[in-house]
Amino acid sequence: MKKYFMIHDENLCIGCQGCSVACRSENNVPSGVYRLQVHAKMTGTFPNLKMDFLRHSCVMCEDSPCVTVCPTGASFKTAEGITLLDHRTCVSCKYCILACPYDARFVEPQTGEIGKCTFCYETRLSKGEQPACVTVCPTDALTFGDLNDENSEVSKIMKEKKVYLPKEEFKTRPQLGMIANRKGGNNE
Amino acid sequence: MNNMWGSMAQYNEIYWPWPIAVYLFLAGLSAGAMIVALFLRWKGIELDKISSSSKFDGCFKAAAIIAPITICVGLALLVLDLGKPLSFYWILIKYNFASVMSIGVALLLLYTPLAFIYLLVAFAPQIKASNISILESLSNLVLKSGLVKLMEILLFVLAIGVGVYTGFLLSAISKLPLWDTPVLPILFLVSGFSSGIAASVICGMVFFKDNIDQHVVAGLLKFDLFAIVCEIALLGALFALMFSKGGSSEVVAVQALGSGALAGIFWFGVVGMGLVLPIVIDLTVLKGHAYKPTAILLNTLLVICGVILLRYYIVYAGQIFTGA
Ligand code: SF4
Ligand code: SF4
Ligand code: SF4
Numbered sequence: 001m002k003k004y005f006m007i008h009d010e011n012l013c014i015g016c017q018g019c020s021v022a023c024r025s026e027n028n029v030p031s032g033v034y035r036l037q038v039h040a041k042m043t044g045t046f047p048n049l050k051m052d053f054l055r056h057s058c059v060m061c062e063d064s065p066c067v068t069v070c071p072t073g074a075s076f077k078t079a080e081g082i083t084l085l086d087h088r089t090c091v092s093c094k095y096c097i098l099a100c101p102y103d104a105r106f107v108e109p110q111t112g113e114i115g116k117c118t119f120c121y122e123t124r125l126s127k128g129e130q131p132a133c134v135t136v137c138p139t140d141a142l143t144f145g146d147l148n149d150e151n152s153e154v155s156k157i158m159k160e161k162k163v164y165l166p167k168e169e170f171k172t173r174p175q176l177g178m179i180a181n182r183k184g185g186n187n188e
Numbered sequence: 189m190n191n192m193w194g195s196m197a198q199y200n201e202i203y204w205p206w207p208i209a210v211y212l213f214l215a216g217l218s219a220g221a222m223i224v225a226l227f228l229r230w231k232g233i234e235l236d237k238i239s240s241s242s243k244f245d246g247c248f249k250a251a252a253i254i255a256p257i258t259i260c261v262g263l264a265l266l267v268l269d270l271g272k273p274l275s276f277y278w279i280l281i282k283y284n285f286a287s288v289m290s291i292g293v294a295l296l297l298l299y300t301p302l303a304f305i306y307l308l309v310a311f312a313p314q315i316k317a318s319n320i321s322i323l324e325s326l327s328n329l330v331l332k333s334g335l336v337k338l339m340e341i342l343l344f345v346l347a348i349g350v351g352v353y354t355g356f357l358l359s360a361i362s363k364l365p366l367w368d369t370p371v372l373p374i375l376f377l378v379s380g381f382s383s384g385i386a387a388s389v390i391c392g393m394v395f396f397k398d399n400i401d402q403h404v405v406a407g408l409l410k411f412d413l414f415a416i417v418c419e420i421a422l423l424g425a426l427f428a429l430m431f432s433k434g435g436s437s438e439v440v441a442v443q444a445l446g447s448g449a450l451a452g453i454f455w456f457g458v459v460g461m462g463l464v465l466p467i468v469i470d471l472t473v474l475k476g477h478a479y480k481p482t483a484i485l486l487n488t489l490l491v492i493c494g495v496i497l498l499r500y501y502i503v504y505a506g507q508i509f510t511g512a
Contacts, residue, residue: 017193033198069360071289072282089278092271094203095289098507101363106198112271170363 002080003175004119005147005154006134007163008055010181012141015040015053019133019142026120026132033106035117036133052181058083058104058117059165061172066096066105081175082119090114101170119144147175202507207269209503212354213383213496214262216376218255219351220384222303225251225310226344228404235309235336240316245404246396251388252310256303258387259350263296288360292353299346302339309336351377358506365433365440366506371426376499378422382415383495386488393481405484406477412491413470416463423459436511443509450505453497462494 015038023029023036036057044050064083067075074090077083092112097105105116120131129135134142145152157163163177228248267276280297283290308315308327315327330336355373362368385408392400430441445451466487473483 020194032195034194037194065362068284069287069289071284071287071293072278073284074278074282089275089282090272091275091279093279093289094271095287097203098361098364103199106201107203107271114271 001148002146003148004060004080004082004125005145005158006060006119006131006176007143007154007157007179008176009141009143009157009161009179010052010054011179011183012139013038013053013055013137013181014139014141015051016138018136018138019055022132022136023117023120026123027118029115030108030110032109033115035115050181050183055176055178056103057176058100059102059172059174059176060119061102061174063172065099065101065170065172069095069099071095078121082121082125083116084118084121085114085116087113101167101172102174202504204503204507205269206500206503207265209500210496211262211266211269212357212376212503213499214258214265215350215354216380216495216499217383217387217492218259218262218303219347219377220381221251221254221258221388222306222343222347222384223351223381224248224384224388224408225255225306226340226347229309229340232404235331238312238316238331240313242313243399244310244313245392245401246399247388247392247401247404247408249310249396249399250391251384252306254384254387254391255347256300256307259296259300259303263300288353288356292350292357295346295349295353299343299350302343302346305330306339306343348377351380354380358502361506363510364506365430365437365511366444366502366509368437369426369429371422371429372502375419375422375426378415378418379495379498382412382419383492385409385412385415386491386495390485390488390492393485402479405479409470409474409477409484409487412488413467416466416491420459420463440509440511443511444505450501450508453501454505457497458494458501461490462497466490466494 017038020034020036020038024034027035029035036055039054039056041052041054042049043052060081060083062077062081064075064077067077067083070090071093072089072091074086075083075096076086090113092107092114094107094114096114097107105114107113108115119125120129124131130144134144143153143157145154147154147158149155157179158177161179163179165174165177225248228245228251232245233248267273270276279289279293283294285291308323308330312327312331315323318324330339352373355376358367359369359372389405389408393405427441427445430437445454469483469487469490473480474487
């Protein structure tokens, strides 16, 4: 069985928001809400400033609080570890939004449906393609693939580089890892 | 943190607004009133001696009728607050027993109809006197078959379940420090009980004036005083736990107790109006369980306002102060 995993290399990311734009158009995300944003975080004191670009989206927790709290089972995990949503049985109680430690879910303004990143499961993954954000990133900061396949790009990166998992204290075991930024004024 | 491009609105929204707070209040009130009704029945009414001329205590009748009505209004609010109100039936069909919300739905599915059926007991004398034959035979069926005892025990357990589950509903959200505490379920049960007592006294005195037993009112107020003291202790425990946990819990505790309108609601509304003032009235004007209707009404109204504000405060402060 495949285990999908995504890695965001914060050293390579330039905060261009290309991924966010690609996500919007691929998934018809309504205006005002986002499945994915890249946030800029400034640290240090002038002139020694450091800017980090942090991906903000669903991290596809293996132990996902959103799935645990959902009363109807509308939020569920696929065998490959992707957290998805059955819009038919979701009543939009918003319990999952409150439970998600990553603030990855939102209400779509017009329809009342719950939205979140799906790794482009419906439109791309199921056809064997990579998620839209991954294909569009100009610096190849995003890598996506099967962690159970030793020869995949993500497996190699996992072995070679230090990948951290966001908000580990919640013990949700994300399937979206990050490589911490070492660049910037502080380190030059 | 800055998003450079786009909008931060979706990360700061209140996803459970005031109708949820009111629902949590009404569910607690219903559970509390049901417990009051059961206690009064067990203490003061012999089932096999009920006739069309029996006079039941006003507070008992009030409590029995408050329980089903408030839970229905609460559930209506809950459904209307869904993003997809017309899909609500899925929540009745599909269950995930890892979810506190599902457990709550299951409890309410039993509790609500039983609370209505219990009216056949609470208003048995009126039903007998009314000569509406279907109701009369239903009421007799419940009373004579020995089902009542079983139903009452079940209702008691369910009422406690409804009272605590609203607390567990919030405490399951571990990312919000104000909600993520084991104190919340007990606090909600006790304050729900307190509001149930207060509402039973008020409605008894207003709607069933002729059947009010002053000793019953005095007894209920004594219970309420006890509940209020417990509430103060529980609130103390809640914040003490948050401070002792440190980190974001401590930050949230400081914010929730010290900043802005919500802190005002907590100190003046919840603590001052809802807890301290009723104790003061109890120990002064109503000392020795004097039967002074105006003072009693004032006292119970204050208690109810305090409990509403407590739910409002917890729901909003929990979502606004995240410690992030
Ligand atoms: S990040 Fe949030 S929405 Fe995604 S799987 Fe984890 S809890 Fe669910
Ligand atoms: S909003 Fe939908 S997906 Fe989220 S917990 Fe409620 S029913 Fe489940
Ligand atoms: S497209 Fe690539 S470089 Fe641009 S913000 Fe997204 S991850 Fe960063």
